[in-house]
Amino acid sequence: MWDLSCPDWQDRIREGRSLVPDLPLFHEEANLAVQFFDNLRIPDVEGMPLMRDACGEWFREIVAVLFGSYDPVAKQRYIQEIFALIAKKNSKTTYGAGLMLTALLMNTRPRAEFLFVGPTQAIADLAFSQAAGMIEADPELLRRFHIREHLKEIKDRLNGAKLKIKTFDLKILTGPRPAGVMIDELHLLGGDQYAPKVLRQLRGGRQSTPEGFLIITTTQSDSPPTGAFEEELKTARAIRDGKVRGKMLPILYEFPDDIAGNPKLWRDTRNWPMVMPNLGRSLRLDDLADDWETEQSKGEHAIRVWASQHLNIQIGLGLRGDSWAGAEFWEAAADASITLDEVLRRSEVVVIGIDGGGLDDLLGLCVLGRCATTKKWLCWFHAWAHEIALDRRKSEAGRLRTFEKQGDLTMVKRPGDDVDEVVVIIRRVEETGLLAEESAVAVDSVGIGDIVDAVTTEDIISIDRIEGISQGWKLNGAIKTTERKIAGGDLLHAGRPLMAFCVSNAKIVPKGNAVSIDKAVSGTAKIDPLMALFNAVYVMASNPEPAFSQLPDDFEIRVI
Incomplete structure (x- = not known):
């Protein structure tokens, strides 16, 4: 079992270094996956730039470690899961759609099934739109893949493999045995009593495919973490800090303890780049600072919600303007x-x-x-x-x-x-x-x-x-x-x-x-x-x- 801990993460994030520990990746697999990913185009940006030019290195690294952790000879995957805590506006959904297309391109299993799960219809629709747009922007991909819009499904004409984009629902997600699953914005499912059961079902179904994986990308919750989100976040932190061993790779863009616990420090815009890996691409610091000024005038509740979504600040109490003073x-x-x-x-x-x-x-x-x-x-x-x-x-x-x-x-x-x-x-x-x-x-x-x-x-x-x-x-x-x-x-x-x-x-x-x-x-x-x-x-x-x-x-x- 690989050691996926990163006990020096606080130093790494201060210095802007990678949050992925040094790993003995299978570089041929990793490089091929990154090459596929890099040649995808972002369909809703002017000029439809390639991922190699538009995507931050931080996500390309996720692609590399996910696919580079699989040994194609021994048929063994050393990183079975990734949990990525990434703030709002860092293009998680678009990059995630590209990652799942990459999974189709890397796949060798006939009729394999891949799932992208959105917590809401809007997020699922966005993910499908981005994946379909990437295919339509490339003639070779358009010949290889069949887009079935009414089913929110993309089928590989070469081997029958499918990528299905679904909204989270117990009935829909119970039963399939996917080769790879991506769940976006898990924090929105914290209050769903069925979320832990669905995660167990998906993990169980993955056991039949040695190359199977589960990747979770999510923003911090705008209320005290609970349910499946709280459990997964605790597990990711425990592995990151070296308290437990596991096959989940944690990549958590959150402030070091001394900053997260000090409002004066996390409100300082000079510290924000630590938790904004896509800064300079999908988001700009000046725009965020202006937005922050507006939210501060709305009271403590608005401040905490904004901070949870844009800075991954975990809040203990969701204060509102009409909150009890105590x-x-x-x-x-x-x-x-x-x-x-x-x-x-x-x-x-x-x-x-x-x-x-x-x-x-x-x-x-x-x-x-x-x-x-x-x-x-x-x-x-x-x-x-x-x-x-x-x-x-x-x-x-x-x-x-x-x-x-x-x-x-x-x-x-x-x-x-x-x-x-x-x-x-x-x-x-x-x-x-x-x-x-x-x-x-x-x-x-x-x-x-x-x-x-x-x-x-x-x-x-x-x-x-x-x-x-x-x-x-x-x-x-x-x-x-x-x-x-x-x-x-x-x-x-x-x-x-x-x-x-x-x-x-x-x-x-x-x-x-x-x-x-x-x-x-x-x-x-x-x-x-x-x-x-x-x-x-x-x-x-x-x-x-x-x-x-x-x-x-x-x-x-x-x-x-």
Whole structure:
């Protein structure tokens, strides 16, 4: 197995050097593929220049390593996959269409099938238009290939091989065993619950062809990465950094850590060429700088979206002009050491907030403790969702599955199973003696019934220790208190992706001199665990005392 890591990538990208490590390529194969690619013409540019003149060296290198990693004698491919993170306007789709035409030209397998997969109809149509235009611009290619526009298909008349351009769809993509696949803009499929399944299917189908390959080109997501995109990006970074071995070659045009984490540095146009490999060809720095100035005037949300698309800045929270004010400070308040055990170990008193629970909603829970030494507020979150939510909220299904894998969300099949698990946690906290003597559990007053029935039936706590919290503008005080605590570093959380997602979804609604955060305004996006936090803050702000203060001096506090 070849070593595809590039541990010195940060030095390489600063110096403008190749992000591909030194590899023992089969140069005859690599050179032939680059020769084919170089002689393609770009059909939608004046003069239809050849790729050798118009394409950046960075993509020609991708062509070389993809086809030069195949040993035609031993019938073995040493690089089975490429994951390329490339910012917007770097001609990914056009170059990708050219790469797949090159695959047809390099192919020796009769009736082999190649796929170019676009996440949207527009991207798939563009890719087909570019591939067809390249063929029509060359008389020799036009004699060899048959363009079937109604099928978005290109057929090789010599051996029956086909290049099919498809829009991402589970039904269409399940079944074929392609010799080569290219997926463009994977980040747009992050929320698609079927994307991981399709990738597994495509990878499995590739096993029947030793020369088979999968190449993914994508821009960074304009929201926190999730689903298939997040998984593939993590794998690519781990291989690049030498943490794991694999047959995926990562080529990631993203800033070094010190620049990516410092807005002052990544906003400096002098650093932008690092992540713009096609600069001077399909994009110009002056034009981008002008566009950047325009976006800055639109607010933080526009800035972050622009930066994610043009600079590959990975954003943790998708801030908007109507975002909750606390979102700006949420990331800085993260403490990865916070778990439920830690909250119980470090706290002198604990309250619990609960919100949501409809069949297509999350049931969110927040355990909020007041630290015995620092008096800071420590919060731990969990959420539950019914499986029916995956069908009713298909746009969020991929995210929910990701949160489930990360351990912050539990999927339940039967209504009531979620409440049963909440009751287990309430019992656990109550048995420590830390649960507040009064107003111990704060619940949305509209959805209080099931929780009250469950905890009182189990005889865990008395009904007078459960407080129904009115929502809307009446939560204004709790919302403002949470903002101040987070901004001042007095409220800490574990920095989990579930809560970053919920916080980024929260939209404020002005109500006179007050503000509220309304679920209806957030649409299909989920904020229930955040609302659970506000419920918990509402009662913690009253400075509660723990129930164990009324117990005998020899009572032993147990943290389970």
